[in-house]
Amino acid sequence: MIHVGVNGYGTIGKRVADAVAAQPDMTVSGVAKTRPNYEAETAVRRGYDLYAAIDDRADAFADAGLDVAGGLEELIEASDIVVDCCPSDIGPKNRPVYEDRDTPAIFQGGEGADIADVSFNARSNFEDARDADYVRVVSCNTTALSRVIAPLEEEYGIEKVRVTLVRRSGDPSETGRGPVNDVLPDPVSIPSHHGPDVNTIFPDVDIDTLALKAPTTLMHTHSLNVTLESEPDESAILDLLADESRIFTIPETADIDGAGKLKDYALDSGRPRGDLWENCVWAESVGMEGPDLYLFQNVHQESDVIPENIDAIRAMVTDVDAAASIDRTNEALDVGLESLFDAHDDREAVPVDD
Numbered sequence: 001m002i003h004v005g006v007n008g009y010g011t012i013g014k015r016v017a018d019a020v021a022a023q024p025d026m027t028v029s030g031v032a033k034t035r036p037n038y039e040a041e042t043a044v045r046r047g048y049d050l051y052a053a054i055d056d057r058a059d060a061f062a063d064a065g066l067d068v069a070g071g072l073e074e075l076i077e078a079s080d081i082v083v084d085c086c087p088s089d090i091g092p093k094n095r096p097v098y099e100d101r102d103t104p105a106i107f108q109g110g111e112g113a114d115i116a117d118v119s120f121n122a123r124s125n126f127e128d129a130r131d132a133d134y135v136r137v138v139s140c141n142t143t144a145l146s147r148v149i150a151p152l153e154e155e156y157g158i159e160k161v162r163v164t165l166v167r168r169s170g171d172p173s174e175t176g177r178g179p180v181n182d183v184l185p186d187p188v189s190i191p192s193h194h195g196p197d198v199n200t201i202f203p204d205v206d207i208d209t210l211a212l213k214a215p216t217t218l219m220h221t222h223s224l225n226v227t228l229e230s231e232p233d234e235s236a237i238l239d240l241l242a243d244e245s246r247i248f249t250i251p252e253t254a255d256i257d258g259a260g261k262l263k264d265y266a267l268d269s270g271r272p273r274g275d276l277w278e279n280c281v282w283a284e285s286v287g288m289e290g291p292d293l294y295l296f297q298n299v300h301q302e303s304d305v306i307p308e309n310i311d312a313i314r315a316m317v318t319d320v321d322a323a324a325s326i327d328r329t330n331e332a333l334d335v336g337l338e339s340l341f342d343a344h345d346d347r348e349a350v351p352v353d354d
């Protein structure tokens with residue numbers, strides 16, 4: 001049993017903890033919080049041992065009626081590996097704390113690539129993290145891009161990738177974020193960090209990325225153009241994507257037009273927190289013009305990196321291989337949303353008047 005500590009229990013940390021708890025070969029050794037808010041209370045209700053991330057705040061938890069099992073050092077000691085899910089400016093301060101205790105750690109995509117020895121995406125470079133002490137799971141957008149690039153590169157070869165990312169402005173709980181009435185180029189000059197970040201996984205892929213921020217909270221939207229080294233037809237691309245367990249091709253018949261219905265579908269399907277661990281690619285958007293592939297995909301920023309963190313743990317501290325780890329993670333979480341509709345459905349919609 002791998003004992004996994006989670007330091008930073010926010011959007012990503014709470015999901016990582018639940019995903020660890022769902023694995024047959026892992027257990028949550030505890031979660032660290034800086035303060036006793038609603039997330040700390042629900043962590044205790046979920047049965048996780050709570051640790052004070054900052055030692056001199058321990059009394060605040062006791063005052064609020066929450067027992068803590070210790071401070072960060074005790075959490076690290078109770079853990080075979082720590083998943084650091086702190087805000088991005090905290091990771092560099094935490095790494096020496098893990099190093100002092102000879103404990104491997106995983107950092108998140110808000111950190112610079114230099115925080116870790118390896119940047120990680122399970123589908124693309126699982127073995128690079130084998131036995132590494134410090135690994136960074138790339139950001140939600142970079143994860144989603146890597147999941148599409150990997151099969152395309154393997155099957156057809158890639159000449160050039162161009163992506164425009166319309167990023168959600170903040171997560172639903174981030175009430176202070178914006179813009180609230182604008183769409184901002186962010187950054188205004190190219191490239192956004194996503195292209196160089198993809199190159200930490202695929203050093204040889206030629207990619208340009210532009211990003212904007214829009215006043216939505218639910219999901220990111222990507223518009224992709226990939227120039228391939230051959231000219232497959234659309235149905236071959238759809239078959240390729242449909243075979244990827246962490247890509248959901250949205251069938252036309254589902255009548256899902258955006259993030260609102262996607263999240264509704266996830267909730268109706270019984271997904272915890274309405275999470276969508278898979279890239280969501282509109283089947284109708286997949287188009288070929290000569291060697292140029294076009295598609296739209298949506299990315300649930302709060303959850304797509306979660307299965308990747310689980311696989312990174314196995315790459316670092318077990319000898320389980322990529323395929324077995326991905327299968328085990330998918331099975332434990334039920335990753336692999338499959339519609340009963342045929343993703344290739346090309347039936348004409350029934351006109352409302354008939």
Ligand SMILES: NC(=O)C1=CN([C@@H]2O[C@H](COP(=O)(O)OP(=O)(O)OC[C@H]3O[C@@H](n4cnc5c(N)ncnc54)[C@H](OP(=O)(O)O)[C@@H]3O)[C@@H](O)[C@H]2O)C=CC1
Nearest residue numbers: 008010011012033034035053085086087088108110140301
């Ligand atoms: N949200 C997203 O869409 C995604 C985020 N990421 C990356 O994941 C990382 C975490 O992001 P996210 O979960 O969104 O951030 P959140 O702000 O939601 O969660 C981080 C939590 O860490 C806690 N924290 C703050 N300081 C410390 C500290 N010193 N020690 C321990 N805990 C601390 C805070 O909770 P408290 O102070 O109450 O304990 C905070 O809620 C970042 O690198 C981010 O870029 C990656 C993919 C997607």
Ligand SMILES: O=C(OP(=O)(O)O)[C@H](O)COP(=O)(O)O
Nearest residue numbers: 109110139140141142167169301
């Ligand atoms: O990793 C994310 O996005 P990114 O891939 O654009 O960096 C998350 O959505 C967090 O982004 P944020 O920095 O806007 O909170």
